[in-house]
Amino acid sequence: MLMGACNSVPISNANMSKIMYDVMIMEAGNQVNYNYGLLPKAKWKGDYASIAKKHHVDANKLKEAFQFYSKHPDKFSKVMETTIALLQNKQLMPDSTNSTP
Numbered sequence: 001m002l003m004g005a006c007n008s009v010p011i012s013n014a015n016m017s018k019i020m021y022d023v024m025i026m027e028a029g030n031q032v033n034y035n036y037g038l039l040p041k042a043k044w045k046g047d048y049a050s051i052a053k054k055h056h057v058d059a060n061k062l063k064e065a066f067q068f069y070s071k072h073p074d075k076f077s078k079v080m081e082t083t084i085a086l087l088q089n090k091q092l093m094p095d096s097t098n099s100t101p
Contacts, residue, residue, distance in 0.1 A: 009068065013082065016065060016069065018055060018086070019052075019062065021083050022054065023048075025087075030044075
């Protein structure tokens with residue numbers, strides 16, 4: 001029973017890809033805005049909480065998903081393939097809104 005629970009995906013690949021789309025944009029923006037300096041943990045925590053809220057995901061569930069995907073690189077690779085496609089699509093259509101696809 002526990003083995004099945006450990007292997008269940010906390011957030012689906014499709015939803016995680018949309019979350020990672022926002023995470024990548026947020027992290028890149030923070031690096032530019034803060035000149036690649038160290039940001040306080042509170043800043044990161046707040047940014048990730050905002051992304052979780054935007055996607056109607058509990059912040060703890062998002063943390064659980066990050067932990068899950070870090071232990072399953074094959075699954076995370078698929079999430080990132082979709083995320084990169086979303087980012088590339090956004091780059092090809094820059095006039096669209098800034099919201100997550």
